[in-house]
Amino acid sequence: MQSTKYTLGTFSKQFLVLDGAKCYRHCEKPTRFVSLLDSDDKLVGAYVCPEEFVSRVVFFSKAPEMSWFESFLRDQVGERLRAKDLRRASRHGWELGRDAEKSIVEVVEPSKGLSEAYWTFYAMNEEDKKSGTFLCSTKDGGCGKRMFTKRMDDHETKLCANCRSSGRKQPPQGS
DSSP: OOOOOOOHHHHHHHHTOOTTOBOTTTTOOBOEEEEEEEOSSEEEEEEEOTTOBEEEEEEEESSOOHHHHHHHHHHHHGGGOOGGGEEEEEEOHHHHOHHHHHHGGGTSOTTTOEEEEEEOOOOOSTTGGGEEEEEOOGGGTOOSSOEEEEETTOOSOOSOHHHHHTTOOOOOTTO
16 A cells, blocks of 8 residues: 655645634635645635635634735735734644644644634624625636635625626626
């Protein structure tokens, strides 16, 4: 039997990503994890529901780069990003089970663990609740890699600004 060679991304996806959690503050339907950036030293992904609402964005790395993560998010969600909505944690193999404990050594120093940062928008008032963060919809011809903010009652906008400006067409409603 051939063993898996783990990278930061493959380790994180196998042991840290959990599909099926309920959508947070939107619809309570199951979410799926969508990779937004996957490189040798970073994995950023969003948990999104079937309507492409972004429930949470997570960033896994060997060393925390919170300023990079903030910049990555701000580029897509703008003023919706507030420092108080960012959290960080360390994940260790021993807390993830025997297989993770054996495999984490391929990715990071086990005593240091793997860094995880995450962003969840916490509405502070009724005005905050009127907008949401969404993932550009591949079902509607979009890139599926960028997030954008729109009003919750806007059921027509399905694409990020980049895809809208590039001339990608959203299908007519009801098709």
